[in-house]
Amino acid sequence: MGEVKLHGTWNSPYSWRVIWALKLKGIPYEYIEEDLSNKSPMLLQHNPVHKKIPVLVHDGKPICESMVILEYIEETWPQNPMLPTDPYEKAVARFWLRFADDKIPMLWRIARTNGEEEKQAIKDASEMLKMIEEHGISEKFFGGQKIGLVDLALGAVAHWFVAIDSKKGLKMLEAHNFPRLHSWTKDFKEDPVIKENLPDLTPLLK
Ligand SMILES: N[C@@H](CCC(=O)N[C@@H](CS)C(=O)NCC(=O)O)C(=O)O
Missing domain, CATH: 1.20.1050.10 (Glutathione S-transferase Yfyf (Class Pi); Chain A, domain 2)
Incomplete structure (x- = not known):
């Protein structure tokens, strides 16, 4: 499964999209709450283009943009499929x-x-x-x-x-x-x- 970390903020629907997907798939992860007025160096390093949350970090590799993250989760952990196969x-x-x-x-x-x-x-x-x-x-x-x-x-x-x-x-x-x-x-x-x-x-x- 590898190490999974999520940079998010408590009130962001974009973060919660990712949290719901991880929970529905049963993927354990570490959650890192970001202060968007003082973004962590890790967030800036992982998302240098948009500097936004959410960022999923899988085995040290960052994935940005909630929709991209959702599809990554779906492809990486096929249990409880959330996209049709047809x-x-x-x-x-x-x-x-x-x-x-x-x-x-x-x-x-x-x-x-x-x-x-x-x-x-x-x-x-x-x-x-x-x-x-x-x-x-x-x-x-x-x-x-x-x-x-x-x-x-x-x-x-x-x-x-x-x-x-x-x-x-x-x-x-x-x-x-x-x-x-x-x-x-x-x-x-x-x-x-x-x-x-x-x-x-x-x-x-x-
Ligand atoms: N299109 C992005 C939107 C993410 C987004 O807007 N994140 C906001 C928090 S809700 C953010 O990080 N804002 C910080 C900033 O704009 O500096 C996604 O779907 O992941």
């Missing part, structure tokens, strides 16, 4: 992985803006959620009857976006707006591994 189904999963990579950052604009900018951010987020609702989910999870990489990639919607939604009183992710996404959010957070590994976001919401 080439077409895998391509569809990769489409949604890319969608999550491109679009998730847009959700944070709602938390950071007010007035007209916030209105636009809400409109954009709604459009994005609608795409997932109408074209992304057809079963209990994106991965079928069990959690797959696409579910992990979109996990930020289930926990971080729900928290912003509720703090701002927007009520966007409710059953009457997005029935499939709403029930996916519940199922995702009720999975025993995910449930035990959800950060308490209260400090962020003050």
Whole structure:
């Protein structure tokens, strides 16, 4: 299995994507909490290009970018597969992985803006959620009857976006707006591994 270390921060959905994947695969690892206002020399050495977390270090070799890390984990530890093997189904999963990579950052604009900018951010987020609702989910999870990489990639919607939604009183992710996404959010957070590994976001919401 080799030595596995993860540089992350407690409130980053990108870190938690990786933590969920490691936990679901049963891979033991050492977690290194980074202070992003004072990044460790190890983080800067491992991710000299973006200087961001998460970074997975496997036997001394760094892997950066959460989506790249997820695919690395899937290929390195094949137990409890989280990507389909059928080439077409895998391509569809990769489409949604890319969608999550491109679009998730847009959700944070709602938390950071007010007035007209916030209105636009809400409109954009709604459009994005609608795409997932109408074209992304057809079963209990994106991965079928069990959690797959696409579910992990979109996990930020289930926990971080729900928290912003509720703090701002927007009520966007409710059953009457997005029935499939709403029930996916519940199922995702009720999975025993995910449930035990959800950060308490209260400090962020003050
Ligand atoms: N595309 C990256 C995004 C990672 C990211 O944005 N990390 C943030 C924390 S949530 C970070 O390290 N920020 C530090 C900085 O920008 O200096 C990924 O998926 O891994």
